[in-house]
Amino acid sequence: VGGGFVSFEMCEMLRLANIDVTLILRENIFWHVLLDDTSGRIIEDALIRGGVTIVREAEVQEFTGGDTVTGAVLKNGDTxxxxxAIVGIGIVMNLDWVKKARVAVRRGICANEYLETNAADVWVAGDIAEYKDVILGENLQLGNWVNAQMQGRCAGKGMTGKREPFRLVSFYTTQGFGTTIAFVGDVCMAPDRVILARGSRERAAYARIIVWNGRIIGASLINRTQDLAPLSRLIEKGVVVAGDEEKIKDPAFNLASLLN
Ligand SMILES: Cc1cc2nc3c(=O)[nH]c(=O)nc-3n(C[C@H](O)[C@H](O)[C@H](O)COP(=O)(O)OP(=O)(O)OC[C@H]3O[C@@H](n4cnc5c(N)ncnc54)[C@H](O)[C@@H]3O)c2cc1C
Structure with missing residues (x-):
């Protein structure tokens, strides 16, 4: 159950074990919370080729069974x-006890660029941290190992008097069914952000590059890991790409040349 990386990876594990898999999606397209139609469809093409049956726009109401599960009842009444059953539907932050301590929270625990909270001598790191990102100039909350590890290091330095801002262009990759999915930077869409589409579903290779105020702030890449390193550098250096949009959309164009 679920249309994200956990279910994607689990589908592959189960299919490798030759187990029949039905994937229940709440949305109409896989990973539609974070990705666009083309990206989602390429991933679905891979899932379907790999033998996964997809049930769309369906929500699980309850599981049936006793000591072991026997079925999933959907909200439309189907069983x-x-x-x-494997459920990968995201997480809810446990913030109640933090709020009681009067530490500021929004979606996660709020922190400045040094990962310091509003409470003296309280730092934050990892999935729970909603921090001021100095590279993108916005509040970010990320969920991956590299981010958690590097934030732990940064907060630890702050605690020992070596205060420095947290600086990382975060990335994450996952693989399955011969398809590689990568995220770099901030991949959330907003009305003032522009998407540059690089590649196509037909070629099963597609980058969705997000531009904000003339600069690249993030990207999702399906079978285009060669773009990961140059995009990471372009985000980190804050290179202005206004005027280069058409070049960027050409899959043959070398993104690294924009770094010069
Ligand atoms: C199934 C799955 C697969 C993943 N695969 C990847 C991957 O391939 N690559 C990747 O980069 N990331 C992956 N992630 C994300 C990655 O695991 C997280 O980003 C990372 O673990 C975050 O580290 P953290 O220290 O912030 O939190 P966690 O690793 O969740 O650790 C939090 C710890 O705090 C403890 N805790 C919670 N509340 C309290 C409390 N009140 N008092 C004391 N202790 C408490 C918890 O028990 C836990 O031990 C995956 C996540 C999941 C769920």
């Missing part, structure tokens, strides 16, 4: 029989 899907199953011997095993």
């Amino acid at each position: 899907l029989e199953c011997d095993m």
Whole structure:
């Protein structure tokens, strides 16, 4: 159950074990919370080729069974029989006890660029941290190992008097069904952000590059990991790409040349 990286990876594990898999998606397209139609469809093409059956726009209401699960009842009343259920539907931050301590929270625990909270001598790091990103100039909250590890290091330095701002262009990659998915920077869409589409579903290789105020702030890459390093550098250096949009959209164009 779920249309994100956990379910994507689990689908592959189960198919490698030759287990029949039905994937229940709440949305109409895979990973539609973060990706656009083209990216989602390329991933779905891979899932379907790999033998996964997709049920769209469906929400699980309850599981049936006793000691073991026997089925999933959907909100539309349908029941899907199953011997095993795997649920990857995201997380909810446990913030109540933090609020009681009067530490400021929004979606996560608020922090400045030094990962310091509003409470004296309280730092934050990892998935729970909603911090001021000095590279993108916005508040970010990320969920990956590199980010958590590097933030732990930064907060630890702050605690020992070596105060320095947290600076990282975060990235994450996952693979399955012969498809590589990568995220770099901030991949959330907003009305004032522009998407540059590089590649196509037909070629099963597609980058969705997000531009804000003339600069690249993030990208999702399907089977285009060669773009990961140059995009990471372009984000980090804050290179202005206004006027280069058409070049960037050409999959053959070398993004690294924009760094010069
Ligand atoms: C299934 C899955 C697969 C993933 N795969 C990847 C991957 O391939 N690559 C990648 O980069 N990231 C991956 N991630 C994300 C990655 O695991 C997280 O970003 C990372 O673990 C965050 O580290 P953290 O220290 O912030 O939180 P966590 O690793 O979640 O650690 C939090 C710890 O705090 C403890 N805790 C919670 N509340 C309290 C409390 N009140 N008092 C004391 N202790 C408490 C918890 O028990 C836990 O031990 C995956 C996540 C999941 C769920």
